[in-house]
Amino acid sequence: MTLEPGGRLAWVCRRAQALLLRRWPEGGVVYDAADGSLSAVSPVAAELIERLLDGQPADAEALAQHLLQAAPEPEDIDGVNQHLAQFEHMGFIERIPS
Amino acid sequence: MSALRGRIADLSPAELSARLNSDGLALSVPPFTVRVRSPIPVVREGIERMYALHEHFGDDEVFCDFHLSILPRLGWTGLRCELDVDGQRPFTPLARGEAFAFFEWGLNWCVTSHCHHWLTLHAAVLERDGRAVLLPAPPGSGKSTLCAWLMQQGWRLMSDELALIDPASGQLSASPRPVSLKNESIALMRQRLPDAVFGPVAHDTLKGMVAHLRVNESSLRQAALPATPRWIVFPRFEKGATLRAVPRPKPQTLVELASNTFNHHVHGPRGFECLADLVDGCEAFDLSYSQLDDATTWFDSLTRSS
Numbered sequence: 459m460t461l462e463p464g465g466r467l468a469w470v471c472r473r474a475q476a477l478l479l480r481r482w483p484e485g486g487v488v489y490d491a492a493d494g495s496l497s498a499v500s501p502v503a504a505e506l507i508e509r510l511l512d513g514q515p516a517d518a519e520a521l522a523q524h525l526l527q528a529a530p531e532p533e534d535i536d537g538v539n540q541h542l543a544q545f546e547h548m549g550f551i552e553r554i555p556s
Numbered sequence: 557m558s559a560l561r562g563r564i565a566d567l568s569p570a571e572l573s574a575r576l577n578s579d580g581l582a583l584s585v586p587p588f589t590v591r592v593r594s595p596i597p598v599v600r601e602g603i604e605r606m607y608a609l610h611e612h613f614g615d616d617e618v619f620c621d622f623h624l625s626i627l628p629r630l631g632w633t634g635l636r637c638e639l640d641v642d643g644q645r646p647f648t649p650l651a652r653g654e655a656f657a658f659f660e661w662g663l664n665w666c667v668t669s670h671c672h673h674w675l676t677l678h679a680a681v682l683e684r685d686g687r688a689v690l691l692p693a694p695p696g697s698g699k700s701t702l703c704a705w706l707m708q709q710g711w712r713l714m715s716d717e718l719a720l721i722d723p724a725s726g727q728l729s730a731s732p733r734p735v736s737l738k739n740e741s742i743a744l745m746r747q748r749l750p751d752a753v754f755g756p757v758a759h760d761t762l763k764g765m766v767a768h769l770r771v772n773e774s775s776l777r778q779a780a781l782p783a784t785p786r787w788i789v790f791p792r793f794e795k796g797a798t799l800r801a802v803p804r805p806k807p808q809t810l811v812e813l814a815s816n817t818f819n820h821h822v823h824g825p826r827g828f829e830c831l832a833d834l835v836d837g838c839e840a841f842d843l844s845y846s847q848l849d850d851a852t853t854w855f856d857s858l859t860r861s862s
Contacts, residue, residue: 480832485807489828494821496814498807
């Protein structure tokens with residue numbers, strides 16, 4: 459997919475049926491039914507994945523706001539973007555135009 | 557179902573040899589029945605000593621879960637033996653002196669390859685008061701030594717090698733069999749447990765020197781009793797170390813546990829949920845130790861603290 463330069467990105471999980479998340483206060487584990495792999499994730503990552511598993515697209519700012527329950531600072535959004543890039547690399551989510 | 561006919565110890569060496577040399581010995585290895593055939597003396601010796609307290613079936617027809625034959629072979633480098641499992645020969649022949657150990661390893665392979673109604677984990681399991689501790693650990697971590705020792709200190713041995721988890725209930729089934737000791741731990745256990753019964757020693761195996769230790773009568777008598785997993789302990793023997801137990805976070809525990817399963821992929825999402833529930837219900841620790849007595853005190857304290 460090509461995106462317009464400067465266009466905002468959103469992220470969506472289209473594989474929610476294949477992904478299972480188990481959360482604890484100290485973090486979580488994602489199970490991917492496609493290959494049976496397990497990935498340990500931080501508490502913040504677990505919360506983000508839980509939100510994305512509802513299948514609704516969201517951008518980094520909205521996700522940061524969801525985490526903080528307040529308006530995020532730019533560095534908060536950067537942090538979320540780093541997580542999202544990792545999730546994309548792991549095949550959990552994909553990017554779509556916002 | 558045929559009736560059990562008595563203990564292996566009740567058979568004379570000649571009777572045992574005759575069974576092993578003919579149609580095979582139908583050996584009860586709870587929760588399995590295994591038909592064993594072999595003309596190799598060290599197999600007879602191993603079964604006679606390690607399975608003396610286990611029961612056997614008569615000569616009449618009985619359903620056996622597995623049929624294992626340990627057959628003599630002549631290799632270019634000396635006397636060899638080969639394992640035949642239900643007509644298949646999945647392994648490279650080994651030295652003849654390893655024949656009894658080959659039987660034990662072959663039986664492990666049978667369970668992990670075929671018994672998918674359980675989730676099977678590479679872990680030792682001990683039980684006290686209905687609650688079980690799982691010891692998943694790589695070779696060389698001292699798992700079997702610890703297991704043999706704790707069995708003699710009042711813990712019930714459910715298994716030295718394989719945790720059998722019912723995915724529906726999360727309960728653990730027992731399969732008490734000889735404890736596989738390696739290298740220095742053989743001499744250590746001979747010294748610390750002078751009344752324990754040891755099997756034939758296999759030298760120069762891929763794991764080094766291997767000898768088995770007989771499971772105690774109490775563990776065998778309670779083989780039908782399941783247990784609830786309560787603790788997961790990753791043991792590591794460290795020469796000279798002071799005992800240290802560090803709680804392990806649940807996510808890392810779950811990932812490590814999954815890496816020790818033989819078949820969670822067979823169970824798919826249900827297997828993941830089962831493992832995650834197991835971790836949910838357990839305390840997990842990384843345990844480093846050098847002294848068995850310190851380890852005993854620590855394991856005993858688990859049962860008092862929760």
